[in-house]
Amino acid sequence: MVSLYASSKKIYPRAVKGLFSNWRWITVWITQIVFYGLPWFEWNARQAILFDLEARRFFIFGLVLYPQDFIYLTGLLVISALALFLFTAVAGRLWCGYACPQTVYTEIFLWIEKKVEGDRSARMRLDNAPFSALKLGKKWLKHGLWVLFALWTGFTFVGYFTPIRELAALSLAASLGPWQIFWVFFYGFATYGNAGFMREQVCKYMCPYARFQSAMFDKDTMIVTYDEKRGEPRGPRSKKADPKALNLGSCVDCTLCVQVCPTGIDIRNGLQYECIGCGACIDVCDDVMAKVGYPKGLIKYSTQNGIANGWSTAQMVKRGLRPRVLVYTGILMAITTAVMVSLYLRTPLKVDVIRDRGALARMVEQGRIENVFRLQVMNATESPQTYAISVSGLPGIEIASEAEITVLPTEVRSAVLRVQIPPNSSETGSHTIHFDIHSMGDDVAQVSEKAAFLVPR
């Protein structure tokens, strides 16, 4: 009889070398060089990547995004989601195994742990050892390095929101603001806690993506599989012995696949929801197979259909181009292209035409009909701009007030325009007119906005 709750057992993943492990380290290096390096880049005398929440401006290299550009964030999220669907449908939990920050930081923290305390068995011995100065020293060193690394991570994270060079200077002078301190320590603590202590429990009990990625598998998804037909019955044997004669499969029951597993499962029980698809067991099992002189691939990336029908890799890859994958790819390509094109064509000028609500229309000198409009003009460039405004759409229509407006860099100003038409030149009712706004600078930005001109009875 067991309870529904049990204290979680600490997992000591064994270090592993091999093809998939190398791929993981490559992604660790790439993602972390980008994460820690980007904020230090400069662009036009400002930080290249800066999310200035207070001023509500996102600076991304040459691009300045405003709250009005929120749609691009939607685009980014849609692209991310579709990419996750696609990769997961094709090759299982690729994201989890190779790119997820939880995996990446756990990998880095494990590396620090291994350097200080040693590999799996050494760590287990140390944890079980009685209290001693050496044990205390090792533990302190490990946690010290972890905390340093975590704080640096927190610092870098905040550096995306406040200029990181200022942040560094402030940190050295110990004069950070309360919120900066909070976020540095909060993000640092989250890194330290999740990568140092929670590790696989984040994936097992907290992460929603872990669950719905498993739901996106089908029978042709590449997953980490144990070839039960070939492996069983498992058991130890001499290298010289013929397994057939002993009635044994290829599995020598060395349990290394369990020891290297970061979530502590036994892949030989089949696919489980804890499996993050990291391929560590593949790497270690291939080593063992080579040592005992059996062919590799007892544990390998394969598909459910592939295992069931004994397909070759080529046959499985052919099934990779199934409708589901093609549809994901198509939609992903279309949306990515759309976002890119729209970013490329984006004008650094935004105009909102607001009809004045106070007066629909008035009659002024010589019986001319006048409508009042307010134009909210947003200069999305990083230099001051003067804009000329013209109006068209009705015979004799003209702007009776100042038709030029100067807007400071990344600012918004409203221009009030009185638009007039000659008396009796148009029918009563509502007419569509167009405001054309263009900058007078060298790089001309132009926007045309529709509005309604009302002629009273």
Next chain:
Amino acid sequence: MSDFTSEFWNIYVAGLTILSIIACLVLLWISGTTKVNPAADNTTGHVWDGDLREMNNPLPRWWVYLFVITVIFAFLYGALYPTFGKYKGLLGWTSTGQHAAEVQKVEAAIAPIYAKFDGMSPEQVAGNAQAMAIGERLFMNYCAQCHGSDARGAKSFPNLTDGDWLGGSDHAYIKNTIAQGRTGVMPPMAAAVGGPEDVRNVANYVLSLSGSPHDSVRASQGKVKFAACAACHGQDGKGMQAIGAPNLTDGVWLHGWGEEAIIKAVNNGYNNAMPAQAALLNEAQINVLASYVWGMSNKPAAAN
């Protein structure tokens, strides 16, 4: 303010809230004391889809503690904030109070900006570009709804750019108007003027004062009846700023131009109101806004 019509509903809602939180604990206790018997292969014996089995994966103990902490948090939160029925909470928090606090915070933050304009004369403020940018935004928020974005008003809403003022034209007057609002009253005068024909005659006389198109015969008949109007608008019809009576001899027609509009004014009178803005704007904001409005009709002075 309580939204409950009787004490019963207060207790009902509060009781239901407390019971629900306790029920969470009961659920946890039941699941915590349940024992299950896994099969020999360490699965629960449940099978779906022919090959999908549930392994015995007990939830970690810390999950239980988190659950308990959540329940404790719920009670703490309930004690601090108005959670249970009519109960006010120890912190005395209200959304109104929070709003007031945030307004205060913003006012404290913008005070130094406005402080710059404190020592300036209205003319200097009107000539200051930053003050005018602030004034423009304030005007768009608080005034443009009636006076229009271009401040030229509309029928029954005065034009603020034309230098024609009903009751005064200096900065102090504008400031006072913004803060306290204005009421422009003209009583119905039909009885004092006479019959409908008399009213029509007076209307034509009034039109003649500004040189607008009119029936001169009617106008000359109406001149006598204008005595009823002269009490406020003056013998010559030039109005009286002390009581806010409009000048009838210029080309500005607040409530519409022409015979019909004037007849309507004489018959029904007017009760024109501008709401007070003091509750929405502080002293410093009103000061800047008044300079902005003053600057619209005094542009040459502002340039000096």
